[in-house]
Amino acid sequence: MKNQKRTTIHDIARKLNIAASSVSRALNNSSKVSASTKELILKTAKELNYKQNFLAQNLRKGQNQTIGVVVPRINQNFFSNIIAGLEEVTYKNGYNLVICQSNESHEREVQCVETLIHQHVSCIVISISVEHTNDDHLKNVLAQGIQLIQFDRVAQDLETFKVINDNEQAATEAVSHMINQGYRRIALLEGPQNLAIFRQRKAGYLRALEQHRVPVVEELIIKNAWTKELGAKATRKLLSLPKPPDAVFASTSDFSALGVLEVANSMGFKVPDVLGVCGYSNEAFSEITTPSITTVDQYSKKMGKAIADLYFEEIKEAPNSTVYKTVSIKPKLIVRSSTQRKNIPG
Amino acid sequence: MKNQKRTTIHDIARKLNIAASSVSRALNNSSKVSASTKELILKTAKELNYKQNFLAQNLRKGQNQTIGVVVPRINQNFFSNIIAGLEEVTYKNGYNLVICQSNESHEREVQCVETLIHQHVSCIVISISVEHTNDDHLKNVLAQGIQLIQFDRVAQDLETFKVINDNEQAATEAVSHMINQGYRRIALLEGPQNLAIFRQRKAGYLRALEQHRVPVVEELIIKNAWTKELGAKATRKLLSLPKPPDAVFASTSDFSALGVLEVANSMGFKVPDVLGVCGYSNEAFSEITTPSITTVDQYSKKMGKAIADLYFEEIKEAPNSTVYKTVSIKPKLIVRSSTQRKNIPG
DNA sequence: CTGAAAGCGCTTACAG
């Protein structure tokens, strides 16, 4: 049964005693074929179990109906939902998705991008790795005439299409909510500041403090605490201070917030009464921890769809446009137990 | 900058005043080119930023260096790790991965498979959906001369390559462990019995009871409790029985075990002292629940690699072999708090 | 070792 020949348009043509070009036209529903022959061809194609050959089609047309995606990790909720959203729209449009993981390594990311360029995909959708140092590989994408859409973690200075969240606004809301719950010494766990999203979240934190006239305390701002382990480590340090914080905004992720939670629990700081905790990105687990974690939902699946829509509705239509649009999706604060005090002081 | 022409072997040939065939040979490192011209060609290729065209290559060779994967969901740990494992090996071999989700729908699964056949991928790697009703689409894959590897959730009767876990053995170990912890009325949350993996886990449960001469109690065996919600529902029912269970083996997943845990907590059944809970597949969250959940690790990343190795080391070499191998990976019981009693009765 | 030619399966101007 194996390795049998697939039927081609020539098989159909031969059987029907017509030209292959007519078969091609009929299959593409061209108006330049009579309805009767078209019908006959379609019927025969079905009989012979004909499947068009993507490779030949794309080679001939000089395009590849494939979109490449590069994400740091596919097993984080945020990214897997992005992909689910992308998938829905791209498949509907007859395009394929090739997914690569950078594993947060810049080097691996460059490799992924090379592979995708190599395949001459129509468009590359990317969220850069935490190690991001330069934009050369992204510039190269553009230079090759391949469309580029950055999302979430974007290289700000590089002009491309972008789909992002308003991180600053979300962070401001999160911290304001904590202040309203009576927290006053709110620590910030920063992400690596080479990424714009983490700079923006820090800005949002500072803005909220300013708006509510809460003083900024430098020792409560911890750099580079963006994984569960680093979040835990930062928390051990914070909770050992002479004047420990009464809340922690883990601005990078729920993973980091989880680290906070575990250390707080083990050091006997009761969450949320003695210590408030807020995370970011609404990972599935944030709902099931004890207590559940207040976080920011980024509407990831919707974001994935927005990216694909951007490609199919705008970019594909005007591939030579140099007007780069940025789509911003408003995230939403999800208040859960970890910041809801029974008795709000003061 | 956009839509510029990519350099082809003819560009290199023209520049060097040689035949395109020689360029091709040099690029493929054929021995039929002199070392000096080879060097020259490679240098020029680099200068002109030449990238081979996959489409043309694959079309010419009559193959597509792509492997298709169909999984129920990519955002479950088990599957995302399988994919990470696959990725590692396939990229190393210069192959691409196209990933599809069936979303547990048989119809969608059939669609995914059609799309992949359509693309004439070299191999389809699949874990069937829970709705699995028939194997027609899989038979079709084989009929099209495309390699097929089933993993984890396999259609047992269909002869193909398979990479599986020894589910029965793992379930026996899990239940034996619970019996050793003094649990005697161990409920079973079954998965849909149309899937072999769930039949096997049930068999393992029954085997453990038999080995330890623990009587089987029919009312403690709950059908179709394979999601968090169904697990919760089943648990409400079980814990309301005149003689409730003293343990629950959520044989389907940690999601189901999580449902058990939440209901147990809210109904005041203390885990693990009053109620033992064991899940399956070692989702990331199972470590962070309160208490943490005993579960079975399936070595998912290793399994992903094993699948890819099977393809590259065996199937690809002997594509017409009809000897189908089954690779079995031994899963491992991970004992955590949810089954570790402080005082083992009796 | 090198070149000219055929062909993978398709689409699309060109002619009629």
Place this chain on the structure above:
DNA sequence: CTGAAAGCGCTTACAG
């Protein structure tokens, strides 16, 4: 409306 031909970018027997 239909056909013959060229060509997308490559590889590979065939000849020399």
